[in-house]
Amino acid sequence: MAATVEIIVVGNEILQGDVLDTNSHWLCAQLTALGAVVRQVTQVRDDCPAIAEALRLALRRGNRLIILTGGLGPTADDLTLEAVAQALGVSLQEHTQALAWVAEMYRRLAQEGRVPSAEMTPQRIKMARLPAGCEPLFNAVGAAPGVLCQLVGQAVVCLPGVPAELKNIFQEALLPWLAEWLGQGAFVEWTAVAACNDESVLAPLLKRAAEAHPEVYIKSRARAFGESYGRFTITLSARGETPARAEALVRSAWEDLSASLDRAGLNAWLEVPAGGP
Amino acid sequence: MAATVEIIVVGNEILQGDVLDTNSHWLCAQLTALGAVVRQVTQVRDDCPAIAEALRLALRRGNRLIILTGGLGPTADDLTLEAVAQALGVSLQEHTQALAWVAEMYRRLAQEGRVPSAEMTPQRIKMARLPAGCEPLFNAVGAAPGVLCQLVGQAVVCLPGVPAELKNIFQEALLPWLAEWLGQGAFVEWTAVAACNDESVLAPLLKRAAEAHPEVYIKSRARAFGESYGRFTITLSARGETPARAEALVRSAWEDLSASLDRAGLNAWLEVPAGGP
Numbered sequence: 001m002a003a004t005v006e007i008i009v010v011g012n013e014i015l016q017g018d019v020l021d022t023n024s025h026w027l028c029a030q031l032t033a034l035g036a037v038v039r040q041v042t043q044v045r046d047d048c049p050a051i052a053e054a055l056r057l058a059l060r061r062g063n064r065l066i067i068l069t070g071g072l073g074p075t076a077d078d079l080t081l082e083a084v085a086q087a088l089g090v091s092l093q094e095h096t097q098a099l100a101w102v103a104e105m106y107r108r109l110a111q112e113g114r115v116p117s118a119e120m121t122p123q124r125i126k127m128a129r130l131p132a133g134c135e136p137l138f139n140a141v142g143a144a145p146g147v148l149c150q151l152v153g154q155a156v157v158c159l160p161g162v163p164a165e166l167k168n169i170f171q172e173a174l175l176p177w178l179a180e181w182l183g184q185g186a187f188v189e190w191t192a193v194a195a196c197n198d199e200s201v202l203a204p205l206l207k208r209a210a211e212a213h214p215e216v217y218i219k220s221r222a223r224a225f226g227e228s229y230g231r232f233t234i235t236l237s238a239r240g241e242t243p244a245r246a247e248a249l250v251r252s253a254w255e256d257l258s259a260s261l262d263r264a265g266l267n268a269w270l271e272v273p274a275g276g277p
Numbered sequence: 278m279a280a281t282v283e284i285i286v287v288g289n290e291i292l293q294g295d296v297l298d299t300n301s302h303w304l305c306a307q308l309t310a311l312g313a314v315v316r317q318v319t320q321v322r323d324d325c326p327a328i329a330e331a332l333r334l335a336l337r338r339g340n341r342l343i344i345l346t347g348g349l350g351p352t353a354d355d356l357t358l359e360a361v362a363q364a365l366g367v368s369l370q371e372h373t374q375a376l377a378w379v380a381e382m383y384r385r386l387a388q389e390g391r392v393p394s395a396e397m398t399p400q401r402i403k404m405a406r407l408p409a410g411c412e413p414l415f416n417a418v419g420a421a422p423g424v425l426c427q428l429v430g431q432a433v434v435c436l437p438g439v440p441a442e443l444k445n446i447f448q449e450a451l452l453p454w455l456a457e458w459l460g461q462g463a464f465v466e467w468t469a470v471a472a473c474n475d476e477s478v479l480a481p482l483l484k485r486a487a488e489a490h491p492e493v494y495i496k497s498r499a500r501a502f503g504e505s506y507g508r509f510t511i512t513l514s515a516r517g518e519t520p521a522r523a524e525a526l527v528r529s530a531w532e533d534l535s536a537s538l539d540r541a542g543l544n545a546w547l548e549v550p551a552g553g554p
Contacts, residue, residue, distance in 0.1 A: 012494065012496065013496065013498065013512070014302075014305070014318075015305055015309075015314075015315040015316070015317070015318065016305060016306070016309045016315070016464075016466070016514070017302055017303070017304075017305035017306025017307070017308075017309050017315075018306075018466075018512070020297075020299065020302045021302070022297065024320075025291075025294055025297045025298070026294070027294075028291070028292055028293060028294035029293070029294025029295075030294070031294075032292075032293045032294050037292075038292040038293070038294075039292070039321075039322065039327070040292070040319060040320060040321050040322075040327070040331075041291075041292065041318075041319070041320040042317065042318070042319050042320075043301075043317060043318040043319075044316075044317050045316065045317075046496075050316070050317070054317075057334070073476055074476050074477040074480050075476060075479075075480045075483060075484075075496070075497055076480065076483070076484045076487065077496055106477075109475070114475075115475040115477075115478070116475065116478060121477055121478075121480075121481075123476075123477035123480040123481065124477045143477075189293075189295075198386075198391075198392040198393065199350055199351050199352060199400075200351040200392075200398055200400035200401045200420075201392070201393060201398075202352075203351050203352045203353065203400040204398075204400065206352060206353070207352075207353045210353065217289065219289065219290065219323075219352075219354055220352055221290065235290070235295070237293070
């Protein structure tokens with residue numbers, strides 16, 4: 001049984017259509033490749049009650065992991081940690097290690113003349129005030145540390161909204177713990193192409209293959225008519241304890257499906273046999 | 278008081294990181310320009326209970342409009358209309374007008390030799406089975422009609438996940454009704470650049486300006502250190518009954534803010550004076 005994950009994306013700029021959220025897309029690919037199932041992505045505004053409520057609901061849905069992105073910075077509308085503290089029913093406390101990291105980052109930036117001074121202003125200290133009981137995650141490319149809150153059987157992770165910082169913390173500070181926390185698991189997806197552009201003709205064949213192989217998720221990718229005249233994309237994906245297990249499931253589903261496409265006079269071939277990104 | 282909107286995006290391919298959702302980004306920009314506030318975007322899997330629950334919660338939050346994207350096609354995992362019917366407590370019924378549109382589209386595609394036959398298979402008829410009481414929205418570039426469900430003071434709209442189809446229905450079939458439904462309103466956003474790359478220095482000045490101009494949303498855009506050395510982006514946005522009203526609010530906030538940046542020895546200038554896309 002794969003671990004389930006939800007992602008909460010914070011920022012008015014996203015809900016105003018100013019900025020396209022690519023962080024959750026990147027995280028979805030990473031987490032899926034680790035064998036987890038991302039159940040939901042929720043984008044909310046810079047609004048403390050809205051962030052806290054989204055987190056409460058995600059925790060209530062019993063997810064193993066909830067990742068929040070954005071709202072960790074020094075400005076007054078960076079509210080993620082305050083909202084997490086509210087949702088978890090704890091207070092914000094200055095964290096010694098986090099404070100040391102933030103101070104060190106500004107010392108370096110001041111030395112390099114990239115900020116006017118290394119002084120620890122209230123705004124900079126704010127980034128080191130974490131929900132009680134949480135630990136900071138080292139940010140090698142920015143000031144705001146990530147945050148990890150381990151609860152009973154569930155965990156909450158906060159990452160900055162700046163993509164370079166989010167990716168650095170995820171890969172350097174989080175990944176070793178994450179692989180263990182999400183447990184063993186592998187995800188394999190094959191993409192096939194069928195020489196047919198009418199989904200309603202494929203539908204009954206896909207349905208039969210899906211019923212015969214309940215562990216394999218079979219999906220045809222909708223496209224605008226004409227956009228892909230004569231071609232249709234079908235993905236077959238499965239999870240297993242090992243990549244070999246997952247691949248065996250996908251392979252046998254593909255063998256059945258391609259045979260039935262063949263009988264229906266439709267040419268089909270595998271395009272990208274790949275196990276996630 | 279601006280009308281609030283939520284968007285629900287349906288599709289495993291998004292939560293697996295296979296496909297980047299650009300539909301909600303496009304819709305957020307359109308709706309914001311119409312003077313509405315997009316409160317939340319929720320991405321869920323091809324899972325009927327999950328879609329229905331997301332819609333129930335969005336309705337309970339009292340939004341004026343909820344738009345669902347994706348899951349309107351002919352395949353067995355296109356579940357959006359079934360989920361909407363469940364959430365609204367109604368049944369799915371063949372809609373005469375929708376059925377005529379779907380049949381006409383396949384007649385045309387068959388004539389052009391782009392589908393093998395015009396026969397109305399169960400999969401094609403499925404796209405014309407709407408939640409009782411809803412009306413179809415004409416889709417000029419694809420088979421699946423959009424769907425409009427008007428409730429008391431709230432409305433639910435379903436659009437296909439194929440971007441070309443979603444945009445066509447939104448602009449051709451939905452926009453006239455939508456502008457009226459969301460009511461009068463305008464949104465203006467100005468972008469300024471400050472010659473400073475340390476957000477924690479700007480933070481107190483932005484906070485004071487925001488407190489003096491509660492109707493204006495002032496936000497500094499976080500960037501990785503160095504990425505934009507010496508420059509920082511500040512956005513000022515406001516809503517008003519008319520563009521002129523909204524612009525007057527933004528202008529007076531900018532005049533205060535630029536004066537205080539000036540006093541702090543920071544150069545700042547307007548970059549894009551624009552009223553939404």
